[in-house]
Amino acid sequence: MLNRRARAKILFLTPITALLLIMTIFPFVYLILISFTDRAATNPNTKIVWFENYAEIFQDHQFYQSVSITLIITIFSVFLEIFLGLILALSFTNLYRNLWFLRAIVMIPMAAAPVATLFNWRYMLNTSTGVINYIISIFGFSEVGWLDSKTVALTSIILVETWMWTPFVFILLTAALSSIDKNIVEAAQVDGANRFVLAKHIYIPILKPFLIIALVLRILDAAKSFDAIQILTSGGPGYDTASYNFLIYLNGIQYLNFGSAAAQAVILIIVLMIISRRFFNRLVREAVEN
Amino acid sequence: MRKSQNKLDIGIISVFLTWSLIPILWLLGTSLKSELYVDTIPPHWIPNFDLTAYKKILENDAIQKTLTNSLIIAIGSTLLAIFCGSLAGFALGQLVTKRHIEFEFWILSSRLAPPIAIILPLFIGFQYFHLQDTLLALILAHAVMLIGLVTWILIETFRAIPKEIQDACEVDGCNEWQMFIKIMFPLARSSIIGIASLSFLLSWNEFFLSLVLSSSNSLTVQVLLYQSIGYQTFSLSQLAATSVIVLLPTLIVVSVFQKQLIQGLTFGSVKG
Numbered sequence: 001m002l003n004r005r006a007r008a009k010i011l012f013l014t015p016i017t018a019l020l021l022i023m024t025i026f027p028f029v030y031l032i033l034i035s036f037t038d039r040a041a042t043n044p045n046t047k048i049v050w051f052e053n054y055a056e057i058f059q060d061h062q063f064y065q066s067v068s069i070t071l072i073i074t075i076f077s078v079f080l081e082i083f084l085g086l087i088l089a090l091s092f093t094n095l096y097r098n099l100w101f102l103r104a105i106v107m108i109p110m111a112a113a114p115v116a117t118l119f120n121w122r123y124m125l126n127t128s129t130g131v132i133n134y135i136i137s138i139f140g141f142s143e144v145g146w147l148d149s150k151t152v153a154l155t156s157i158i159l160v161e162t163w164m165w166t167p168f169v170f171i172l173l174t175a176a177l178s179s180i181d182k183n184i185v186e187a188a189q190v191d192g193a194n195r196f197v198l199a200k201h202i203y204i205p206i207l208k209p210f211l212i213i214a215l216v217l218r219i220l221d222a223a224k225s226f227d228a229i230q231i232l233t234s235g236g237p238g239y240d241t242a243s244y245n246f247l248i249y250l251n252g253i254q255y256l257n258f259g260s261a262a263a264q265a266v267i268l269i270i271v272l273m274i275i276s277r278r279f280f281n282r283l284v285r286e287a288v289e290n
Numbered sequence: 291m292r293k294s295q296n297k298l299d300i301g302i303i304s305v306f307l308t309w310s311l312i313p314i315l316w317l318l319g320t321s322l323k324s325e326l327y328v329d330t331i332p333p334h335w336i337p338n339f340d341l342t343a344y345k346k347i348l349e350n351d352a353i354q355k356t357l358t359n360s361l362i363i364a365i366g367s368t369l370l371a372i373f374c375g376s377l378a379g380f381a382l383g384q385l386v387t388k389r390h391i392e393f394e395f396w397i398l399s400s401r402l403a404p405p406i407a408i409i410l411p412l413f414i415g416f417q418y419f420h421l422q423d424t425l426l427a428l429i430l431a432h433a434v435m436l437i438g439l440v441t442w443i444l445i446e447t448f449r450a451i452p453k454e455i456q457d458a459c460e461v462d463g464c465n466e467w468q469m470f471i472k473i474m475f476p477l478a479r480s481s482i483i484g485i486a487s488l489s490f491l492l493s494w495n496e497f498f499l500s501l502v503l504s505s506s507n508s509l510t511v512q513v514l515l516y517q518s519i520g521y522q523t524f525s526l527s528q529l530a531a532t533s534v535i536v537l538l539p540t541l542i543v544v545s546v547f548q549k550q551l552i553q554g555l556t557f558g559s560v561k562g
Contacts, residue, residue, distance in 0.1 A: 012385070012466070013377070013393075020396075024434060091299040094296070104544045107551065108311070114495065115495075116533035117313065117317070119516075120317040131333050163313070230501075249406055261410055265410055272402070272404060
C-alpha cells in the first residue's frame with residue numbers, strides 16, 4: 001500500500017506520461033514496426049519485408065547525396081553561427097551596457113515565424129526582381145541566381161540559416177559571460193591585458209562548456225532543419241538541396257512510401273541519439289552536481 | 291587605447307544589428323507599399339505608406355479563418371502543455387526528496403527527437419482515427435512539441451520554492467492537491483505566465499507539423515502563407531502584410547518575456 005505522498009506523485013505524473021506515451025512512445029514503436037514492412041499508400045497488401053527497406057537505403061545514391069547535403073549545411077552554418085556568435089558576445093561584453101533593448105532586437109531572427117522571414121528572404125533573393133541582386137548590380141556585379149543552382153542555393157540556405165541562428169549562440173554566450181566577476185576582468189586590464197589576452201585567458205575558458213552546449217544543440221537542430229529548405233528551394237533544383245531530413249519528408253509524406261521512409265527515419269534517430277548522448281551525459285552530471 | 295577598442299566593438303555590433311534587422315525592415319516596408327511599387331527595379335527604398343494591403347488581408351475570409359485556427363491551436367496546446375507540465379513540475383520539483391533524473395530526461399528527450407520520426411506515424415494514426423485535418427490533432431501534436439521544454443523549466447521553477455512551505459501546509463492539514471492549487475501554482479505564477487507566452491509563440495510560429503497535419507479545415511496561417519507564395523491569390527504587399535501580422539506575437543515575447551525566451555530556447559542552460 002502506497003502512502004498518500006507517493007499516490008499523489010503518481011497521479012500528478014499521469015497526464016504527462018499519458019500524453020508522451022500516446023504521442024511519442026506508441027508512434028515510435030509503430031515507426032519501427034512499419035520500417036520492416038513495405039507499407040505504402042499505393043500498396044494495399046502490406047507484407048513484412050524485414051531489413052529490405054534498410055538495405056535499399058544504402059544502395060540508393062540519393063541517400064549519399066542527401067547525407068552530404070545535410071553535412072554541408074550543418075557544418076558550414078553551425079561553424080559560422082558559433083564563430084560570429086562568439087565574436088559578437090565578446091564585443092557585447094566589452095561594452096557592457098544595458099542589454100535589454102539590444103537583446104530584444106538581436107533575438108528577432110530566431111524568435112520570428114520562419115515562414116514570414118523565409119518568404120521575405122525568398123523575395124529578396126529573387127533573381128530578376130530581388131533587392132539583393134539590385135544592390136550587387138550597383139557595384140558592377142552581374143545577376144546571381146541565388147536559388148537556381150546547387151552550390152549557390154546551398155550557400156544561400158547556409159547564409160539564411162546563419163542569419164536565423166547566430167542570435168541563439170550569441171544569447172547563450174552573453175548570458176554565460178554576464179556571470180563573470182567584473183573585478184577579475186578589471187584586474188587583468190590593469191595588468192595590461194588587451195582584448196585578445198582577456199578572450200584567451202578569461203572568457204574562452206569560462207565559455208567552453210557553453211560553446212559545447214551551443215555546438216550540440218545547433219548540430220541537432222541544423223541536422224533536421226526543414227523550414228529553410230522547404231520555403232527557399234523545396235529541395236530543388238531537382239534534389240540538389242534536399243537534406244536527409246527533407247528526403248524522408250518527401251518519401252513519407254509526399255510520396256506516401258511509409259515503410260521505406262520509416263526505415264530512413266529510424267536511421268536518423270539513431271545518428272542523432274549518438275550525437276546527443278554525450279550532451280545528455282554532461283547535463284546529467286551537471287544536474288547531479290547541483 | 292580603451293577608446294579605440296570600444297569603437298571596434300561598437301562597429302561589430304552595429305554591423306550585426308543591421309544584418310539582423312534589415313530583412314525585417316524590408317518586409318515591413320514592402321507591406322506598406324502599393325502593389326505597383328513592390329517589385330520594381332530600381333526598388334522603392336522608402337514605402338509610400340499605403341495601408342491597402344493590411345485592409346485587404348484583414349477582410350479576407352481565408353486569412354481570418356486561418357488566423358483563428360492558429361489562435362485556437364496555440365492556446366489549446368499551450369493550456370495542455372502547461373496543465374501536464376505544471377503538475378509534473380510540481381511532482382518532480384517539490385514532492386520528491388531526491389531528483390528523478392532518468393524521468394526528467396525522458397521528458398526532455400521528447401524535445402530533442404526529430405519531428406519527422408514522430409510525424410510519420412502520427413500522420414498514419416490520425417487518418418486511422420479520423421483526426422486528420424482537425425484542430426484537435428494539431429493541438430495534440432503542438433502540445434507534444436512544447437511539453438519537454440515547458441516541463442523542464444517548470445521543474446526548475448517549483449524546485450526553487452522553499453520546501454518549508456510544504457511543511458507549513460501539512461501542519462494546516464492540506465493535502466497535495468490543495469497544496470498545488472492554493473499555494474504552489476500561485477507562487478509559480480509569474481514564471482508560468484512567461485513560459486505560457488513562449489509556448490504560445492512556438493506553437494504560433496510552428497510550420498512543419500502543421501504543414502503535414504492540416505490541409506483545409508485546420509489550416510494555420512503559417513501554412514496558408516506558405517501555400518500562397520508563388521501563387522497569384524495574394525499580391526506581394528499582401529503577403530508581406532500577412533507576415534507582419536504573423537510577427538506580432540514575436541515582438542511582444544522578445545520585449546516582455548525575454549528571460550523565459552532565453553531560458554526556454556537554451557533548455558535552461560543559462561538563466562537569461
